[in-house]
Amino acid sequence: MPNTRRRSKLFWPLAIFFALFVIFLYGPISTIIILSFQGPNGGLTFPMNGWSTHWFYALFEQQRVGDFKGSFLRSFSLGLIVMSICVVLGTMVGQAYRYRFRGAGALFYLSVASLIVPSILISLGIGILFDRLGWTPAWYTSGLGAHLTWTLPFALLIMLAVFNRFDKSYEEAARDLGANDLVTFRDIVFPLILPSLVGVGLFGFTLSYDEFARSSLVMGEFNSLPLEIFAMTTNVTSPALYALGTVTTGFSFLVITLFLIITQRLQRRSTHAAKNSIAKNIATETEQSGLVVTQT
Amino acid sequence: MSSLPREVFQGQVATQPAQVGRPTFKLRSIAGYLLAAPYALILLAFLVAPIVLIVVVSFWQYSNFVMKPAFVLDNYREIFSAVYLATYLNTFKFTAIVWVCTLLIGFWVAYFLAFEVQSTRIRTALFLICTVPFLTSNVIRSIAWIPFLGRNGILNSILIALHLTKAPLDIFLFSDFSVVISLIHLYTLFMVAPIFNTMMRIDQSLIEAARDGGASEWRVLREVIIPLSGPGIAIGTIFVVSLVLGDYMTVRLMSGGQSSSVGLAISNMIGGLQYPLAAANAVVLLLVTLIIVGALMWMVDIRKEL
Numbered sequence: 001m002p003n004t005r006r007r008s009k010l011f012w013p014l015a016i017f018f019a020l021f022v023i024f025l026y027g028p029i030s031t032i033i034i035l036s037f038q039g040p041n042g043g044l045t046f047p048m049n050g051w052s053t054h055w056f057y058a059l060f061e062q063q064r065v066g067d068f069k070g071s072f073l074r075s076f077s078l079g080l081i082v083m084s085i086c087v088v089l090g091t092m093v094g095q096a097y098r099y100r101f102r103g104a105g106a107l108f109y110l111s112v113a114s115l116i117v118p119s120i121l122i123s124l125g126i127g128i129l130f131d132r133l134g135w136t137p138a139w140y141t142s143g144l145g146a147h148l149t150w151t152l153p154f155a156l157l158i159m160l161a162v163f164n165r166f167d168k169s170y171e172e173a174a175r176d177l178g179a180n181d182l183v184t185f186r187d188i189v190f191p192l193i194l195p196s197l198v199g200v201g202l203f204g205f206t207l208s209y210d211e212f213a214r215s216s217l218v219m220g221e222f223n224s225l226p227l228e229i230f231a232m233t234t235n236v237t238s239p240a241l242y243a244l245g246t247v248t249t250g251f252s253f254l255v256i257t258l259f260l261i262i263t264q265r266l267q268r269r270s271t272h273a274a275k276n277s278i279a280k281n282i283a284t285e286t287e288q289s290g291l292v293v294t295q296t
Numbered sequence: 297m298s299s300l301p302r303e304v305f306q307g308q309v310a311t312q313p314a315q316v317g318r319p320t321f322k323l324r325s326i327a328g329y330l331l332a333a334p335y336a337l338i339l340l341a342f343l344v345a346p347i348v349l350i351v352v353v354s355f356w357q358y359s360n361f362v363m364k365p366a367f368v369l370d371n372y373r374e375i376f377s378a379v380y381l382a383t384y385l386n387t388f389k390f391t392a393i394v395w396v397c398t399l400l401i402g403f404w405v406a407y408f409l410a411f412e413v414q415s416t417r418i419r420t421a422l423f424l425i426c427t428v429p430f431l432t433s434n435v436i437r438s439i440a441w442i443p444f445l446g447r448n449g450i451l452n453s454i455l456i457a458l459h460l461t462k463a464p465l466d467i468f469l470f471s472d473f474s475v476v477i478s479l480i481h482l483y484t485l486f487m488v489a490p491i492f493n494t495m496m497r498i499d500q501s502l503i504e505a506a507r508d509g510g511a512s513e514w515r516v517l518r519e520v521i522i523p524l525s526g527p528g529i530a531i532g533t534i535f536v537v538s539l540v541l542g543d544y545m546t547v548r549l550m551s552g553g554q555s556s557s558v559g560l561a562i563s564n565m566i567g568g569l570q571y572p573l574a575a576a577n578a579v580v581l582l583l584v585t586l587i588i589v590g591a592l593m594w595m596v597d598i599r600k601e602l
């Protein structure tokens with residue numbers, strides 16, 4: 001929404017406030033990134049006792065700081081599984097809301113409830129459930145389920161927001177040309193929502209990769225990375241803890257950047273794809289050139 | 297761009313005149329159910345069933361780390377002892393303080409992005425800067441405060457350098473202060489994003505009309521912007537309140553055992569294998585959350601705000 005008037009009196013005070021907020025957001029993490037380069041004799045606080053990458057190497061010695069490699073691989077795999085489920089089921093349930101079904105309102109409120117339910121309840125409840133069923137909790141069963149209660153509802157919310165802003169005219173055009181539901185979805189809807197699906201994937205992966213509270217009691221025998229880090233806070237009192245923080249945060253940033261680049265690329269292409277698909281079949285001019293795919 | 301007429305689930309599948317005999321015709325009537333089923337089943341298995349079990353188990357008895365099916369109210373009675381009431385009060389205190397702070401910060405950050413930043417590209421970039429930390433680890437973001445707030449931390453160094461204190465202060469880390477700071481740090485984005493979203497939908501002409509009518513900045517804010525941002529504030533509040541009420545990771549990490557919350561108490565009971573007691577507390581915590589959130593949902597239709 002372009003704001004045409006001149007800068008208000010509030011601009012500079014608020015700009016400074018915003019800058020302070022950004023410092024507040026990034027300051028602490030910057031501190032531990034710097035401290036993770038402590039020299040071999042450095043401590044958990046400033047001053048820096050020389051500079052080294054000593055603590056990063058320490059991460060790979062399992063007996064010293066816990067099972068970093070194993071927990072990272074588990075969290076990474078779990079993130080990928082959660083991401084795939086979110087993208088597939090998110091698309092499906094998003095489409096379901098467009099076909100309408102009885103209980104749609106209830107399912108929506110259940111999804112909101114899933115997000116607001118105190119996280120310890122999920123951990124406790126799934127723990128009791130598995131205990132009563134005599135199943136052994138594991139990261140790929142109970143842990144996965146716990147993560148899905150947090151990530152799937154976000155996928156639904158994103159898809160509902162996407163379809164609320166969806167321009168139906170391409171779909172109508174495809175149908176007028178005789179395409180059935182599946183073809184319309186494959187050639188028109190899917191390319192249009194693809195950038196948003198990448199967003200759903202990003203949320204699914206990163207929220208799972210960093211999830212702690214809901215899965216803390218149901219990961220079973222082997223810890224995910226956040227659980228491993230949490231355990232480390234009580235028994236690792238060296239900058240190795242910060243080195244781990246630096247590595248995983250760096251990894252998160254890498255993933256986010258990757259997803260953003262993909263989204264941007266796709267966004268540029270997706271509108272074209274849908275248009276071309278229609279254009280292949282119809283030569284008349286389309287009036288829908290103002291199509292906007294809004295993506296949250 | 298004026299405010300769009302919004303209808304819930306506007307973008308339904310484009311309808312077409314029903315063609316009798318089309319193979320997809322019958323499938324269409326159940327397509328919604330088939331597509332929603334896997335999603336619904338996952339929520340049933342990992343959300344509904346566990347919560348039902350928690351409610352059931354909260355009436356059970358336990359002794360020597362073993363729980364027995366029963367129907368007793370002992371677990372609930374125990375909650376109303378002085379120790380637990382203090383824990384509940386402490387949790388409400390954290391929630392209230394964090395809510396007020398995140399609301400004030402979140403509102404002005406969103407206001408700045410929505411109304412003061414002129415370029416769409418810069419606005420998107422700044423919003424992304426606010427969003428990225430949300431996608432990184434909460435545990436790391438909490439412990440990141442330790443070198444800042446600690447005895448030899450940056451804050452103390454600054455205070456000493458400014459001659460505001462002679463000896464380093466211990467009050468910053470492992471106290472209610474560090475818990476609150478950390479929670480605000482973790483959850484402010486949940487306030488910024490929904491408020492920003494509703495502010496971006498405010499019809500600019502309303503604001504201009506108010507200004508042309510001679511309203512001061514302050515009056516525009518009070519009578520146009522704040523009322524129209526109401527749904528965003530409500531959604532932000534729902535997130536922040538429910539996240540803080542249920543928090544136990546931050547309180548454990550940042551209070552250094554000096555403070556407690558209901559979530560932390562529950563996780564300690566689970567550690568002590570007192571599942572029925574933990575379940576009873578979980579039920580109470582859930583009810584408190586649902587009452588607050590229910591009241592807020594009654595004021596705002598979330599579906600319209602997506």
